[in-house]
Amino acid sequence: MNQVNLDALIAIVGDKQVLTDESDRQEYGKDWSKIFTPSAQAIVRPGSIDEVQAVVKWAIENKVNLVPSGGRTGLSGGAVANNGEIVLSLDRINHIDNFNAVDQTVTVGAGVITEQLQNFADDQGLYYPVDFASAGSSQIGGNIATNAGGIKVIRWGMTRDWVMGLKVITGTGDLLELNHGLVKNATGYDLRHLFVGSEGTLGIIVEATMKLTNKPNDLTVFVLGLDELQDVYPVMEKFQQQLSLTAFEFFSEEALQKVLAHHELQRPFETTSNYYVLIEFENSSEETLETALGCFETVMEDGHILDGVISQSETQAEQLWQLRERISESISQYTPYKNDVSVVPSRVNEFLSQIDGIVKEKYPHFEIIWFGHIGDGNLHLNILKPADLSVDEFVTECEKVNGLIFTEIQQMKGSVSAEHGVGLTKKNYLPYSRSEAEIAMMKQIKAVFDPHNIMNPGKML
Numbered sequence: 001m002n003q004v005n006l007d008a009l010i011a012i013v014g015d016k017q018v019l020t021d022e023s024d025r026q027e028y029g030k031d032w033s034k035i036f037t038p039s040a041q042a043i044v045r046p047g048s049i050d051e052v053q054a055v056v057k058w059a060i061e062n063k064v065n066l067v068p069s070g071g072r073t074g075l076s077g078g079a080v081a082n083n084g085e086i087v088l089s090l091d092r093i094n095h096i097d098n099f100n101a102v103d104q105t106v107t108v109g110a111g112v113i114t115e116q117l118q119n120f121a122d123d124q125g126l127y128y129p130v131d132f133a134s135a136g137s138s139q140i141g142g143n144i145a146t147n148a149g150g151i152k153v154i155r156w157g158m159t160r161d162w163v164m165g166l167k168v169i170t171g172t173g174d175l176l177e178l179n180h181g182l183v184k185n186a187t188g189y190d191l192r193h194l195f196v197g198s199e200g201t202l203g204i205i206v207e208a209t210m211k212l213t214n215k216p217n218d219l220t221v222f223v224l225g226l227d228e229l230q231d232v233y234p235v236m237e238k239f240q241q242q243l244s245l246t247a248f249e250f251f252s253e254e255a256l257q258k259v260l261a262h263h264e265l266q267r268p269f270e271t272t273s274n275y276y277v278l279i280e281f282e283n284s285s286e287e288t289l290e291t292a293l294g295c296f297e298t299v300m301e302d303g304h305i306l307d308g309v310i311s312q313s314e315t316q317a318e319q320l321w322q323l324r325e326r327i328s329e330s331i332s333q334y335t336p337y338k339n340d341v342s343v344v345p346s347r348v349n350e351f352l353s354q355i356d357g358i359v360k361e362k363y364p365h366f367e368i369i370w371f372g373h374i375g376d377g378n379l380h381l382n383i384l385k386p387a388d389l390s391v392d393e394f395v396t397e398c399e400k401v402n403g404l405i406f407t408e409i410q411q412m413k414g415s416v417s418a419e420h421g422v423g424l425t426k427k428n429y430l431p432y433s434r435s436e437a438e439i440a441m442m443k444q445i446k447a448v449f450d451p452h453n454i455m456n457p458g459k460m461l
Helices: 008-011 022-028 047-064 113-123 140-146 191-195 229-242 251-263 286-301 314-323 327-334 345-362 392-411 427-432 436-449
Strands: 040-046 067-070 086-089 096-100 103-110 163-169 177-178 203-211 219-226 246-254 275-282 306-312 335-341 366-374 378-384
Touching: 008 040, 008 047, 008 229, 022 040, 022 086, 040 246, 047 067, 047 086, 047 096, 047 163, 047 203, 067 140, 067 203, 096 113, 103 113, 103 140, 103 286, 113 140, 140 191, 163 191, 177 191, 177 314, 219 229, 219 286, 229 246, 229 275, 229 286, 246 314, 251 314, 251 327, 251 366, 275 314, 327 366, 327 378, 327 436, 335 392, 345 366, 345 378, 345 392, 392 427, 427 436
Parallel strands: 040 086, 067 086
Antiparallel strands: 096 103, 103 203, 163 177, 163 203, 219 275, 219 306, 246 275, 246 366, 335 378, 366 378
16 A cells, blocks of 8 residues: 555544554554564554544545554454554543443443453443453454454353444444444344444444343352363253353363463362363352252263362352463464364364364374363364464465365354454455355445445455
8 A cells, every 4th residue: 555644644633643653553553363464554543433434534535444453352363454554543432431220231432441341330230241361452342343252152142242332434434323222123224233243344333332231140160171072062961951051161181281381370170181161150049059060960970071170269260260261361472373163052072073183183293272162162273383383384384274174164054253253364264154145245235335445455355
């Protein structure tokens, strides 16, 4: 992209909010994928919705491409500016207001950090249940743009389920106010849901009305050790039949070892297992606890688990969660190649066995780290870069096997990207999860909302 005169941008947002230093361009031009080299032309940090709209209109007039930027915690390259784009950061659009106790809703700017919304809800005696390891740095606008999921989906669903209204600036420069917080609204196409998961390719999400809910009671955690992958599904089936679970997570012994090597945490129990599941449930009564312990005894007697532990306090529950939540952070230094895939939960066992067989055959010398939200069918396959390979060589090796993995997913009618989005990393693999007709319609929708093709161009499609 050609260099542009930034004076008009400075006039819109102020000279301190247009950043051109190399360090800023590198920092704002990347996400957590660590695969792509950022080359942003500049960063603009508007402080109001009006300023965002003015920046978009300036970009249309000057034919400048924009990359929206939130917490940049994405793993698909969706927030990467690697072609001289202007990064439009939503950091300063971070208001929290219009809380309504009756509706249990609150209005937030796109730059509000996930944990801030969680804490706000807690202060009101309520709960915002969408949660993941990056909650302390991810932003609501980015969560909506990628339809973020996380660790509580099995009970509370994806980000989409909590968006009651949106304000967006489209690629035409128009401000749309969508749904206005209504629970029921049968007046045609719900454009709000079109922007959820759109990865910034249709417009800039600037504000959202988010739904809150009542706090759960006494969340209690099991960590169970399993010897074989085939035991995961029987354990999940038994606990789901008897309890209303809030989480059912999975990780391998290799993942646990990485966490213990980088954090001052303890093994959940002495028995070393090949795989582990973390189960969380709302311990609302003595009867519920007895049911949970009964499930534990049954799967132990049936030989599906080797050992296990149940939290005795909120502090212990948080410590057990750290064994799962610290995995991404612990492996980040190894430049992992990440596959974020999903199938329907009933096919998890078959899926795990087949994909694990493929990666062990094709990557005999690579370290493989498995973890994921197995309760909703979502697994994260992480291949760690050997020290003697460059990033480019490593990515090339990993891409050679993607077709085999994604063909299995296609046959199971699964998804090549369960929650990380498509971005740059999965763009070429979209046909494994979407038909030609679907992709053609997606391109037509893109052309309607972004006729100048300035909104995160090159991502997803």
